[in-house]
Amino acid sequence: MAPAIAKPLLSDLVAQSGQVPSSHIRPVGDRPDLDNVDHDSGAGIPVIDLKQLDGPDRRKVVEAIGSACETDGFFMVKNHGIPEEVVEGMLRVAREFFHMPESERLKCYSDDPKKAIRLSTSFNVRTEKVSNWRDFLRLHCYPLESFIDQWPSNPPSFRQVVGTYSTEARALALRLLEAISESLGLERGHMVSAMGRQAQHMAVNYYPPCPQPELTYGLPGHKDPNAITLLLQDGVSGLQVQRNGRWVAVNPVPDALVINIGDQVQALSNDRYKSVLHRVIVNSESERISVPTFYCPSPDAVIAPADALVDGDLHPLAYRPFTYQAYYDEFWNMGLQSASCLDRFRPDNQAD
Numbered sequence: 001m002a003p004a005i006a007k008p009l010l011s012d013l014v015a016q017s018g019q020v021p022s023s024h025i026r027p028v029g030d031r032p033d034l035d036n037v038d039h040d041s042g043a044g045i046p047v048i049d050l051k052q053l054d055g056p057d058r059r060k061v062v063e064a065i066g067s068a069c070e071t072d073g074f075f076m077v078k079n080h081g082i083p084e085e086v087v088e089g090m091l092r093v094a095r096e097f098f099h100m101p102e103s104e105r106l107k108c109y110s111d112d113p114k115k116a117i118r119l120s121t122s123f124n125v126r127t128e129k130v131s132n133w134r135d136f137l138r139l140h141c142y143p144l145e146s147f148i149d150q151w152p153s154n155p156p157s158f159r160q161v162v163g164t165y166s167t168e169a170r171a172l173a174l175r176l177l178e179a180i181s182e183s184l185g186l187e188r189g190h191m192v193s194a195m196g197r198q199a200q201h202m203a204v205n206y207y208p209p210c211p212q213p214e215l216t217y218g219l220p221g222h223k224d225p226n227a228i229t230l231l232l233q234d235g236v237s238g239l240q241v242q243r244n245g246r247w248v249a250v251n252p253v254p255d256a257l258v259i260n261i262g263d264q265v266q267a268l269s270n271d272r273y274k275s276v277l278h279r280v281i282v283n284s285e286s287e288r289i290s291v292p293t294f295y296c297p298s299p300d301a302v303i304a305p306a307d308a309l310v311d312g313d314l315h316p317l318a319y320r321p322f323t324y325q326a327y328y329d330e331f332w333n334m335g336l337q338s339a340s341c342l343d344r345f346r347p348d349n350q351a352d
Contacts, residue, residue: 008109009135010121011208012102024131024216032281034214037240038248045072045241045250045258051079053179065176066183069261069269073276074241076256081175082168084255089157090165091234094289096155097137098206108137108152113332116140116201117150123219124332133216133282135206141166141293142200162204166293169230170200173295176228176259184269186306194268195227196301196324200293207238207280207288218280218288223340224262225331226296231258236288242277250278263331263342264297264324270305271318275340299325319345 007013013021046068053061068075097105108119118138122131140147144163151159177191184190192198207218218238233239239250239258250258266275282288297303304321322345331341343349 007102008111008121009102009105009119010131010133011098011135011206014208014210018211020210020212020215021131024133026130026216030130030220031214032217032279034281036247038243038246039251044248045243046075047253047256048075048077049079050077050081050175053175062179062182065179066273069180069183069265069273072241072243073274074250074258074260074278076250076253076258077172077176078253078256080172080257082165082172082257086161086165086168087232087255089161090232090291091289093155093158093161094204094206094291095234097152097158097204098135098289100154104154116147127333130216132220133207133210133213133218134280135208137204138201139166139204140199140201142170142198162202165232165291166200166202169202169293170295172257173200173228173230173293176230177295180228180261180265180269180273184272184306184309186308190306191227191265191268194301194303194306195264195296196298199296199298201296202291202293205280205288205290205292207282207290209284209287210282211284213282213284216282218282221277221279223275223277224260224294225264225328225341226262226294227264227268228262228295229260230293230295231260231290232293233258233290234288236283236286238280238282238288238290240279240281242279247279262294263327263340264303267303267319267322267342267345268305270309270315272309272315275342296328297324299323299328303327317347320347 048064110118113124121135148159148163178188181190182188233252235252237251240247261273261275263275301324302321310317334341
């Protein structure tokens with residue numbers, strides 16, 4: 001008898017069966033309540049125009065970014081500086097990759113989460129009990145010259161197009177981190193300096209149409225372990241953010257990117273800014289493509305807030321210093337959970 005999952009990638013499995021495999025069905029108490037989501041645009045996340053970030057109104061933009069980091073943990077940016085043709089090229093080549101024949105895509109396949117370049121499915125198939133409705137291509141991007149030759153060579157334009165986008169995304173991430181530093185009253189370069197040599201990787205996510213989206217997640221509720229995430233998404237909604245205990249749909253806005261604060265900025269800000277729970281739901285009509293860029297400290301960077309952000313009475317030290325490598329290992333061991341991995345690094349929690 002053939003195994004339940006004969007194909008390693010979800011998209012090929014669904015194309016073959018047309019059903020939600022049992023491996024992807026969540027327990028009844030752990031399914032998305034799709035009827036209990038806020039879709040009203042008034043409940044959405046802030047939209048910040050970056051046009052004046054390098055102009056005379058920089059202080060206003062910096063304050064808006066700081067306010068969004070403090071109250072929402074998520075915001076959108078428009079006039080972000082990444083050329084429209086670069087954004088469109090990234091989405092186009094992502095779709096072309098996932099539409100290639102299975103045999104061509106599987107040349108990149110691996111279930112080893114330590115591989116810098118890999119095509120896989122769900123999140124961590126080696127440890128999770130229920131799979132997520134997602135295939136993804138993971139690419140390390142910085143330094144670009146260290147990784148680009150390991151990237152897929154098909155579609156033929158993939159390396160050039162994705163390399164250009166990743167370079168532009170890094171430049172934007174650095175501008176945002178500088179603004180975040182300023183918003184905390186720190187020197188402009190503090191956040192970037194605190195992250196050491198830095199690292200950057202991206203996931204090219206593919207969410208196939210799902211026959212019964214109420215049974216599964218694209219990704220369950222989680223917080224990002226990195227410093228800052230820049231999300232490019234096509235026109236299909238799927239991202240939801242938890243706000244005041246309720247899930248809020250983050251519907252795509254043309255020409256805007258979604259930015260969210262990760263756990264490292266929460267730690268570096270000494271809890272002033274918050275890494276927020278978010279999830280991805282799927283739908284039965286349309287495939288969805290998203291491309292999050294994760295900007296990270298280097299593995300050996302020691303994460304600790306600036307002295308100016310630590311006050312023994314009002315703002316005591318929220319987390320004991322840790323290396324990003326230690327944090328990331330802990331995050332992968334936990335898997336995607338609503339519980340914050342940061343809690344394991346509280347001063348009163350001395351477990352390794």
